[in-house]
Amino acid sequence: MSAQVIRALVLALLTGVAALPVGIFFAEWAGWTIFCAGLGLQMAFHFRNFSRLDRWSQAPVVDSSLEGEGAWDGIFGRLYRHEKDLRQQIAQREEEIARIIAAAQALTDGVVLLDLNNQIVFCNTTAETQLGLMLRTDFGQPIVNLVRRPEFVAYLEAEDFSRPLTLRFDRKEERVLSIHLIPYAGDRRLMQIKDVTQADRLDRMRRDFVANVSHELRTPLTVLAGFLETLQEIELDRDEQQRFLAMMSEQSMRMESIVQDLLTLSSIESAPPPESELVDMANLIDKLRRDAEALSAGRHTIVVESDGRGDLRGAEPELVSAFGNLVANAVRYTPAGGTVRISWQASPQGAEFAVEDTGIGIEAKHIPRLTERFYRVDRGRSRDAGGTGLGLAIVKHSLSRHQAQLEIKSTPGVGSRFAAKFPASRVAGV
Ligand code: ADP
Numbered sequence: 001m002s003a004q005v006i007r008a009l010v011l012a013l014l015t016g017v018a019a020l021p022v023g024i025f026f027a028e029w030a031g032w033t034i035f036c037a038g039l040g041l042q043m044a045f046h047f048r049n050f051s052r053l054d055r056w057s058q059a060p061v062v063d064s065s066l067e068g069e070g071a072w073d074g075i076f077g078r079l080y081r082h083e084k085d086l087r088q089q090i091a092q093r094e095e096e097i098a099r100i101i102a103a104a105q106a107l108t109d110g111v112v113l114l115d116l117n118n119q120i121v122f123c124n125t126t127a128e129t130q131l132g133l134m135l136r137t138d139f140g141q142p143i144v145n146l147v148r149r150p151e152f153v154a155y156l157e158a159e160d161f162s163r164p165l166t167l168r169f170d171r172k173e174e175r176v177l178s179i180h181l182i183p184y185a186g187d188r189r190l191m192q193i194k195d196v197t198q199a200d201r202l203d204r205m206r207r208d209f210v211a212n213v214s215h216e217l218r219t220p221l222t223v224l225a226g227f228l229e230t231l232q233e234i235e236l237d238r239d240e241q242q243r244f245l246a247m248m249s250e251q252s253m254r255m256e257s258i259v260q261d262l263l264t265l266s267s268i269e270s271a272p273p274p275e276s277e278l279v280d281m282a283n284l285i286d287k288l289r290r291d292a293e294a295l296s297a298g299r300h301t302i303v304v305e306s307d308g309r310g311d312l313r314g315a316e317p318e319l320v321s322a323f324g325n326l327v328a329n330a331v332r333y334t335p336a337g338g339t340v341r342i343s344w345q346a347s348p349q350g351a352e353f354a355v356e357d358t359g360i361g362i363e364a365k366h367i368p369r370l371t372e373r374f375y376r377v378d379r380g381r382s383r384d385a386g387g388t389g390l391g392l393a394i395v396k397h398s399l400s401r402h403q404a405q406l407e408i409k410s411t412p413g414v415g416s417r418f419a420a421k422f423p424a425s426r427v428a429g430v
Pocket residue numbers: 325329330333334357359360361362370371375376377378382383386387388389390391392393416
């Protein structure tokens with residue numbers, strides 16, 4: 001029996017003890033009256049506290065309304081402490097949940113939690129963006145009502161989650177998502193969504209590149225093999241032999257230039273950021289002019305426009321390679337009698353190296369793709385001109401490593417202008 005109950009019983013007993021002498025020595029009715037009045041008062045007190053407890057239990061609060069009286073003091077005190085502890089625990093749990101949600105929101109991967117009926121229980125903002133969901137309105141919705149792609153529905157139904165599912169979206173721009181369902185806590189599922197667009201694009205570029213390289217090298221190799229077979233099988237006179245050998249040498253030179261350009265490209269790609277050595281531009285422009293004249297062999301007018309002021313900070317071999325490619329292209333794509341103009345202008349605001357020609361020009365639709373590896377406007381013409389299709393890719397890469405922009409302007413049949421614009425930080429001596 002609890003102390004409070006004993007206390008209440010003792011009080012009732014004391015009322016009886018107080019009423020007894022009055023009943024014995026005064027009048028029986030007076031004794032009963034005192035006894036009933038005492039018990040009535042005690043009952044009223046207990047009813048009052050009982051109804052307070054009833055009211056409080058319907059809307060528990062932690063405040064002074066829980067201060068009890070008499071035997072009820074202990075009960076209310078314990079309830080007060082219990083309720084306070086409970087509230088502290090709830091606040092702690094809420095804080096922990098908020099921290100877990102904040103961590104889930106900070107993830108760069110999308111996360112969706114599904115219940116046993118594949119209904120959405122939670123998703124972070126990354127998943128909202130990736131799948132076009134909105135937790136506020138989509139909470140409790142079956143995921144298949146919102147992500148309706150048949151591959152996804154089949155993935156959920158197949159129940160084999162050992163591998164992720166790759167989904168391609170073609171809305172405004174191509175996006176590739178890798179979705180992996182991870183079962184947890186029995187029937188529940190965690191959906192992890194990774195945006196693999198970039199990795200997918202790189203993988204495709206790598207495959208295209210390998211295919212392109214193989215194709216580019218196979219063509220001259222096939223020609224070489226054909227000539228070799230002919231030379232082995234057929235008796236040729238000396239003149240014919242010389243003609244065949246010249247054609248074979250042309251093909252092997254072609255392969256050599258492709259390999260050389262590939263090596264240049266890969267060395268630029270894998271090299272550390274270019275050093276800031278000073279590149280003497282007057283010297284470099286002079287060398288470019290001499291190279292252009294040698295390549296042109298007197299078929300073009302080569303003009304240099306430079307006041308000799310200003311130098312560049314960067315890696316000389318990369319800049320030589322970039323500028324050399326622009327000059328060589330201008331000569332190769334300009335018919336005899338045309339002009340190739342090499343210009344250099346430097347100021348404290350920045351510098352521009354440009355090559356302008358009066359050549360065949362390029363249609364506007366090709367311009368954005370010119371710097372792609374192996375992209376040519378006219379494959380046959382490029383091959384005849386000794387091109388590899390890698391020149392402008394090298395140019396773009398070297399320039400971007402020097403924070404420079406390549407600007408291309410061209411009019412078919414009139415000519416082209418390729419300009420490399422360098423920021424002030426790369427210019428010296430002005
Ligand atoms: P290629 O080795 O074929 O010249 P590039 O990457 O240097 O490869 O150039 C890509 C393509 O851009 C060329 O095939 C050519 O069609 C076009 N091109 C580049 N420079 C010029 C230019 N000065 N005039 C006209 N077309 C050009």
